[in-house]
Amino acid sequence: MRLVMMGTGAFAVPTFEALYDTPHAVSLLVTQPQRPVHDRRRRVTYPMREVALHRQTPIFDPESVNTDEARSEIARYEPDLLVVCAYGQILSPATLGVTAYGGINLHSSLLPKYRGAAPINWAIYHGETETGVTVIHMSAKVDAGPCIAQGVVEIGDDETAVELAPRMAETGAWLICRAIDNIAEGRITELPQDPKLATRAPKLKKSDGQVDWSQSAETIRNQVRAMQPWPKTFTYGRDSHGKPLRLILDRVSAEPGAEQAEPGVVLIAERDRLLVAAGEGAVSIQRIQPAGKRVLTTGEFLRGHKIKPGDRLGPEEEMVAAEA
Numbered sequence: 001m002r003l004v005m006m007g008t009g010a011f012a013v014p015t016f017e018a019l020y021d022t023p024h025a026v027s028l029l030v031t032q033p034q035r036p037v038h039d040r041r042r043r044v045t046y047p048m049r050e051v052a053l054h055r056q057t058p059i060f061d062p063e064s065v066n067t068d069e070a071r072s073e074i075a076r077y078e079p080d081l082l083v084v085c086a087y088g089q090i091l092s093p094a095t096l097g098v099t100a101y102g103g104i105n106l107h108s109s110l111l112p113k114y115r116g117a118a119p120i121n122w123a124i125y126h127g128e129t130e131t132g133v134t135v136i137h138m139s140a141k142v143d144a145g146p147c148i149a150q151g152v153v154e155i156g157d158d159e160t161a162v163e164l165a166p167r168m169a170e171t172g173a174w175l176i177c178r179a180i181d182n183i184a185e186g187r188i189t190e191l192p193q194d195p196k197l198a199t200r201a202p203k204l205k206k207s208d209g210q211v212d213w214s215q216s217a218e219t220i221r222n223q224v225r226a227m228q229p230w231p232k233t234f235t236y237g238r239d240s241h242g243k244p245l246r247l248i249l250d251r252v253s254a255e256p257g258a259e260q261a262e263p264g265v266v267l268i269a270e271r272d273r274l275l276v277a278a279g280e281g282a283v284s285i286q287r288i289q290p291a292g293k294r295v296l297t298t299g300e301f302l303r304g305h306k307i308k309p310g311d312r313l314g315p316e317e318e319m320v321a322a323e324a
Contacts, residue, residue, distance in 0.1 A: 001080040001184050008032040009086030011165055013047050014173035015106055022177050026057055027077040032088045033061045066092040074098050093140050101183055103138040106172045110150060112193040115143040116201035121161045125226035130154045133172035135179045137190055146190035149179040160225045204231060211235040213264035217254035217281035224249050236316045244319035250287035250295045258282030266311045272299035276313055
């Protein structure tokens with residue numbers, strides 16, 4: 001079959017590369033346009049473009065893939081199937097209709113659970129011990145098409161979203177190639193999703209990284225694992241002048257049996273140990289990043305910042321109000 005790959009994010013790279021090892025022909029990469037970068041310190045890479053250039057595959061990057069012009073350009077390659085993964089645009093029925101077999105999408109959850117833009121992050125946030133990848137035959141509704149293949153991936157107890165995503169991408173690449181073979185051979189089985197079992201995994205917002213110390217220590221631990229690489233998990237303390245200081249929690253553990261105190265209150269701050277009360281149990285902080293600084297071990301942080309038992313961590317507005 002003639003395939004058009006549609007993808008932008010790094011999660012799509014293993015799938016894109018795997019397609020070249022199949023008997024099918026990859027005729028075009030459709031990807032998001034390159035955006036201007038205003039921060040010169042930030043290095044932006046486009047791994048999907050790099051693969052296409054290396055493989056001498058044409059690249060098409062329309063602002064909207066759902067215009068008549070974009071559809072005409074894709075149709076020019078006479079594709080049989082669209083292969084979609086981490087693309088970044090929603091395809092209209094007319095765009096899916098360009099090909100004989102429509103489109104298939106690799107989604108990083110066990111659908112119908114965690115429909116949306118950030119399924120890996122939300123699965124970890126909610127304390128799941130396993131997740132997976134699903135190949136769906138695409139429909140007009142986002143992530144709602146019938147499932148044609150699924151694979152389960154276990155989540156490590158301390159695994160972060162950054163660590164889990166590459167493992168899931170590799171599993172997904174193998175799965176989507178098998179699904180394409182089945183479509184080509186006419187032996188595909190479609191399993192409709194039960195909408196009653198659907199859960200949401202919306203795009204992450206900066207506010208999703210704000211620690212609510214009234215939550216349990218285990219919930220906060222999962223939040224730290226989930227909100228990587230963005231927006232990260234953060235709270236506020238005070239700098240040496242008493243001003244609010246943003247603190248990113250890079251790695252923590254939960255101590256369910258710790259003494260109870262008001263959430264956000266520092267229980268222990270000595271040597272390499274920083275323990276903060278949560279709504280249930282306490283959070284032990286192993287690595288922390290003050291605003292504008294590198295990630296520090298707890299020992300490094302405590303040597304450079306005055307913090308003591310009884311001090312409080314919390315939202316920025318709470319720190320400002322206390323200062324006033």
